[in-house]
Amino acid sequence: MSSAVVPPEFHEVISAFPLPGRVVSVAPHGNGHINETYAAVFAEGVGTRRYVFQKVNHRIFKDVPGLMDNVRRVTAHIATKVRAAAGEAAAKRVLTLVSAKDGRAFAQDSGGGYWRVYDFIEGAHTVDRVTTEAQATAVAAAFGEFQAQLADLPGGRLVETIPNFHHTRSRFENFRKAVNENAAGRKGEVAAEIAFAFSREADADVLLNLLAQGKISERVTHNDTKINNVMLDDATGKTVAVIDLDTIMPGLPLYDFGEMVRTSASSTDEDDPNAANMHVVLPPFRALVEGYLASEVGGVLNAIERAHLGFAGKLMAYENGLRFLTDYLQGDTYYKIKHPRHNLDRCRTQFALVRSIEAAKGAMDAIIAAS
Ligand code: ADP
Ligand code: GN1
Ligand code: MG
Numbered sequence: 001m002s003s004a005v006v007p008p009e010f011h012e013v014i015s016a017f018p019l020p021g022r023v024v025s026v027a028p029h030g031n032g033h034i035n036e037t038y039a040a041v042f043a044e045g046v047g048t049r050r051y052v053f054q055k056v057n058h059r060i061f062k063d064v065p066g067l068m069d070n071v072r073r074v075t076a077h078i079a080t081k082v083r084a085a086a087g088e089a090a091a092k093r094v095l096t097l098v099s100a101k102d103g104r105a106f107a108q109d110s111g112g113g114y115w116r117v118y119d120f121i122e123g124a125h126t127v128d129r130v131t132t133e134a135q136a137t138a139v140a141a142a143f144g145e146f147q148a149q150l151a152d153l154p155g156g157r158l159v160e161t162i163p164n165f166h167h168t169r170s171r172f173e174n175f176r177k178a179v180n181e182n183a184a185g186r187k188g189e190v191a192a193e194i195a196f197a198f199s200r201e202a203d204a205d206v207l208l209n210l211l212a213q214g215k216i217s218e219r220v221t222h223n224d225t226k227i228n229n230v231m232l233d234d235a236t237g238k239t240v241a242v243i244d245l246d247t248i249m250p251g252l253p254l255y256d257f258g259e260m261v262r263t264s265a266s267s268t269d270e271d272d273p274n275a276a277n278m279h280v281v282l283p284p285f286r287a288l289v290e291g292y293l294a295s296e297v298g299g300v301l302n303a304i305e306r307a308h309l310g311f312a313g314k315l316m317a318y319e320n321g322l323r324f325l326t327d328y329l330q331g332d333t334y335y336k337i338k339h340p341r342h343n344l345d346r347c348r349t350q351f352a353l354v355r356s357i358e359a360a361k362g363a364m365d366a367i368i369a370a371s
Contacts, residue, residue: 006038009109010053016100016107017117019051020044026053031128031228032244033335034060039120050120051098055113056106060334061246064114066159068105071116071245072097073155078242081149093121094241124231124240130264135237136284137291140260142239143225144295147253150220151300158220158249165223165247166255168204168319172197175326184331190344193325196351200318207254207308207315215304221251225259253297254305254312260288261313262320266353270320273341275348279356280313282363289371310364314357321350 021044
């Protein structure tokens with residue numbers, strides 16, 4: 001069996017799941033920044049079947065059993081909804097958890113690591129960048145639909161898997177602390193980025209104030225609507241399933257929309273080493289607005305929420321830039337990195353995107369008004 005770069009704990013947990021046959025190969029999979037994801041091929045007789053094994057990042061997600069309870073509730077609810085609306089074949093292609101033999105939604109290895117297994121969604125793929133406007137419309141519609149499907153999730157409030165996840169004021173205070181502590185001794189090198197972050201501090205409170213004033217509402221949201229968190233059909237390009245459900249919890253629809261703008265209406269990769277390549281791109285922005293507003297969730301957004309669709313993109317670029325800069329200042333303890341300046345490159349593209357969205361505000365507002 002080929003299993004280069006797969007940790008030994010993987011082999012410990014295989015037998016905890018009721019999977020048919022034997023594992024014939026396993027390899028790292030996908031481009032996520034947080035969890036460890038592996039695709040494992042199982043053979044039984046002449047056939048093979050793939051599963052996704054994920055080692056959940058326990059350092060970041062402090063309550064994995066609580067998180068997995070959310071995932072179990074959400075995947076079951078979504079499957080029921082999709083089955084009713086689109087039939088069994090469609091329901092089989094949404095994210096489907098394989099429970100462990102003991103009935104739990106995860107298994108633990110001898111080092112205390114948490115593992116979960118999903119059916120591999122076959123005939124589909126993720127992209128790190130949007131290439132067509134149709135793709136942007138489809139992604140926005142898929143996340144909008146997903147959020148609408150969660151509106152009647154039974155069972156009470158979901159566990160908050162990362163407290164204050166999109167609380168931009170709290171993100172800003174973490175950043176300020178990281179500057180003061182200067183744990184990795186990198187503060188001098190990023191003076192320009194620090195100054196930029198302070199110059200936009202007031203943006204951190206805009207949506208929080210609207211929420212406190214009751215002008216916008218909290219709902220159950222995905223909170224990580226990056227383009228590579230939706231699977232697209234290989235043949236048709238249509239959206240098949242929303243994935244990466246670790247941060248589903250109460251949040252603002254504007255955070256979901258803003259994260260789509262950040263990742264789907266931007267001109268280059270989040271980690272492009274040349275931040276000058278980064279700017280907002282208006283045709284996919286228009287496509288996102290249209291796809292989101294046409295989805296079921298469009299009908300529940302009020303005028304204030306609609307008016308902030310562009311600002312939401314700027315806020316998510318700012319928040320992610322703050323988070324990357326904080327991680328750089330703290331010595332790269334949160335995100336996976338591939339080289340020492342990775343978080344700094346990511347921060348710079350995000351701050352370039354903030355500037356670009358500010359410059360394009362008039363054009364973006366006109367698009368929203370026309371949609
Ligand atoms: P992370 O939190 O690290 O981003 P994800 O859950 O998004 O982890 O998974 C990382 C990548 O693995 C995804 O972008 C996707 O390409 C792939 N992936 C995840 N789940 C599945 C699945 N059930 N079937 C096929 N590919 C998957
Ligand atoms: C992380 O897990 P992934 O790669 O989809 C992060 C998001 C950030 C994103 C930046 C749990 O997303 O919040 O916006 O990186 N997820 C978590 O690319 O922190
Ligand atoms: Mg992901």
